[in-house]
Amino acid sequence: MPGQTLYDKLWSQHLVKQRDDGTALIYIDRHLLHEVTSPQAFEGLRLAGRRPWRIDTNLATPDHNVPTTLVERSEGNAGIKDQVSLIQVQTLDDNCESFGIEEFRINDPRQGIVHVVGPEQGATLPGMTVVCGDSHTATHGAFAALSHGIGTSEVEHVLATQCLLAQKMKNMQVRVEGELGEGVTAKDVVLAIIGRIGTAGGTGYAIEFAGSAIRGLSMEGRMTVCNMAIEAGARVGLIAVDDTTIDYLRDRHYAPRGEMWDAAVADWRQLVSDAEAEFDKVVNLDAADIEPQVSWGTSPEMVTGVGGEVPDPDEAGDDTARTGIIRALDYMGLAPRQKITDIRLDKVFIGSCTNSRIEDLRAAAKVARGHKVADSVALAMVVPGSGLVKRQAEEEGLDKVFLDAGFEWREPGCSMCLAMNADKLGAGEHCASTSNRNFEGRQGYGGRTHLVSPAMAAAAAIAGHFVDIRHFDTAQEA
Amino acid sequence: MQQFHYLDGLVAPLDRANVDTDLIIPKQFLKSIKRTGFGVNLFDELRYLDEGYPGQDASQRPLNPDFVLNQPRYQGASILLARHNFGCGSSREHAPWALEDFGFRVVIAPSFADIFYNNAFKNGILLVRLSETEVDRLFEEVAANEGYRLEVDLEKQRVTTPSGELLEFEVDDFRKHCLLEGLDDIGITLKDEDAIHAFEQRHRVERPWMFREA
Numbered sequence A: 001m002p003g004q005t006l007y008d009k010l011w012s013q014h015l016v017k018q019r020d021d022g023t024a025l026i027y028i029d030r031h032l033l034h035e036v037t038s039p040q041a042f043e044g045l046r047l048a049g050r051r052p053w054r055i056d057t058n059l060a061t062p063d064h065n066v067p068t069t070l071v072e073r074s075e076g077n078a079g080i081k082d083q084v085s086l087i088q089v090q091t092l093d094d095n096c097e098s099f100g101i102e103e104f105r106i107n108d109p110r111q112g113i114v115h116v117v118g119p120e121q122g123a124t125l126p127g128m129t130v131v132c133g134d135s136h137t138a139t140h141g142a143f144a145a146l147s148h149g150i151g152t153s154e155v156e157h158v159l160a161t162q163c164l165l166a167q168k169m170k171n172m173q174v175r176v177e178g179e180l181g182e183g184v185t186a187k188d189v190v191l192a193i194i195g196r197i198g199t200a201g202g203t204g205y206a207i208e209f210a211g212s213a214i215r216g217l218s219m220e221g222r223m224t225v226c227n228m229a230i231e232a233g234a235r236v237g238l239i240a241v242d243d244t245t246i247d248y249l250r251d252r253h254y255a256p257r258g259e260m261w262d263a264a265v266a267d268w269r270q271l272v273s274d275a276e277a278e279f280d281k282v283v284n285l286d287a288a289d290i291e292p293q294v295s296w297g298t299s300p301e302m303v304t305g306v307g308g309e310v311p312d313p314d315e316a317g318d319d320t321a322r323t324g325i326i327r328a329l330d331y332m333g334l335a336p337r338q339k340i341t342d343i344r345l346d347k348v349f350i351g352s353c354t355n356s357r358i359e360d361l362r363a364a365a366k367v368a369r370g371h372k373v374a375d376s377v378a379l380a381m382v383v384p385g386s387g388l389v390k391r392q393a394e395e396e397g398l399d400k401v402f403l404d405a406g407f408e409w410r411e412p413g414c415s416m417c418l419a420m421n422a423d424k425l426g427a428g429e430h431c432a433s434t435s436n437r438n439f440e441g442r443q444g445y446g447g448r449t450h451l452v453s454p455a456m457a458a459a460a461a462i463a464g465h466f467v468d469i470r471h472f473d474t475a476q477e478a
Numbered sequence B: 001m002q003q004f005h006y007l008d009g010l011v012a013p014l015d016r017a018n019v020d021t022d023l024i025i026p027k028q029f030l031k032s033i034k035r036t037g038f039g040v041n042l043f044d045e046l047r048y049l050d051e052g053y054p055g056q057d058a059s060q061r062p063l064n065p066d067f068v069l070n071q072p073r074y075q076g077a078s079i080l081l082a083r084h085n086f087g088c089g090s091s092r093e094h095a096p097w098a099l100e101d102f103g104f105r106v107v108i109a110p111s112f113a114d115i116f117y118n119n120a121f122k123n124g125i126l127l128v129r130l131s132e133t134e135v136d137r138l139f140e141e142v143a144a145n146e147g148y149r150l151e152v153d154l155e156k157q158r159v160t161t162p163s164g165e166l167l168e169f170e171v172d173d174f175r176k177h178c179l180l181e182g183l184d185d186i187g188i189t190l191k192d193e194d195a196i197h198a199f200e201q202r203h204r205v206e207r208p209w210m211f212r213e214a
């Protein structure tokens, strides 16, 4: 028998029933909820007179709509000025209360972006199936948990049956071997991967990220990589268990303890692809070739190294690609062959489930220390991924570094990643953003998003335009 | 869920690859806690010249005359013809809700993003994958012929063009069955309640740390 991939193992460990029609029932271990994609599911449940199958598997927190200034947050839900947003957050609170689901409410110190909160609490464990009505659920795959986003009908299905109807995906392995250069981060790795395989390159696949460069990443970095698997079209991104995984989880709130911990660790150690496992597709990247990345267009695959330039549509492969580039350049207000380092920024956003963990904030603070945000930058904001990340950063004095440099230091939430709250771009504004999507209008109507790493975003805030972080002087002290 | 058997419908072409769910329904409309009423904001940023927000009177908003769905010849379209990777991006089911509410029951494209594919079928929308060449040709035919219609037959898994040409498509048995019968899949899954309980018991013994009260 050929070896099994990590994905194959996780799949078979959760297979309740394989049906003749090709679909399967998969058991779900962890269900994360937020306010945007759950209200209609709870309503459906009620209308059908159904109850949640298992309460202890669910964990909820509001994140998309919550305001991020201290003034607003000090009032709790009442600080949500947008009435429609307020109703949505209130509805989550009410649903969790009436069904007995654990929720970290708006000002609970454990509140935050659902994909930061799950791992931080140890609610995401290796070998679990993790779902959430949110496509960036792929993040949790960094723990060798089979995790993916689902729609609202599926949220209702999981609530009612603890299962999901699924079809097995194909296996893809993306190997990044070698050592990353100075200043090159997990974000640059995943953007380079998306640039290579395209936004539909992973459609129908579960991608396992492997190779020495991936192994060398911290859990924070691994989460950044898996988070953006969906931007390559793959619902699932996975990384095998190793010491880094296990060290991260020890003593987390929901993690097992004592003998149970030892038994769990022994089980988790099996969560790697067998040496003889075969993948349907393998993609290889050399870590040494990866430069700090900057996206120039309106799709995450429209990305290049910071030393590069905006492409020329006349050099595109085919008509669809050419019109795609023309449309993107028009929307982005960029000229063909413009140098990336000539792109000037109006706003800078450091946050989102891709890059709002403590390591991301440390990387940005290291760059910001002793510098000032350029006068031409109207707003540079840092939004921690959770209340606990915020507290940790404050204990390390990072908030002071950011405030001294002229950044705003905010309360946790999704914030300007998708601009459902008050944090948004104005039309035509260019933003260096550590988030994951540069779609038209994503960060505000007419806004222009450039995806970068936290260090690159901080450096861009200071310079007022993109700079190669590898040549940026971070040693200077005020 | 609405059943789907057969549709003879007007086709509207959206000639653009990688149409993401933010484009299908921008985030400000995701604040609703209902499943209905998203149709007026389908493709909001392409359709209107101003910025949309929830609760607006759409009839007062300036339309973008260049956008295909605003052109008189495509009024009443129920089939959307699109390019590859349609529906990429977020898991928001508001995207199929908006398409359905607007009046689309079928989307034809060379490929669809995975989560969107699932979500559409759960809302009575049939997604038809045709080859890149077939889709190219349909785009040409739609552009050349005003009032261009297609017949879509789910039972027979085929699309018929006005010239009588038959284009066959694949769809898995389960999704086809649910769509033909308009079935609620929670009900179907609950027929396997015993199997789920049995699995759960075994799972709890093998991996007790996955159960919080354990």
Ligand code: SF4
Residues within 6 Å of the ligand: A063, A064, A113, A114, A115, A134, A136, A352, A353, A354, A413, A414, A417, A418, A435, A436
């Ligand atoms: S931070 Fe952005 S991508 Fe992540 S869950 Fe929130 S809105 Fe979605």
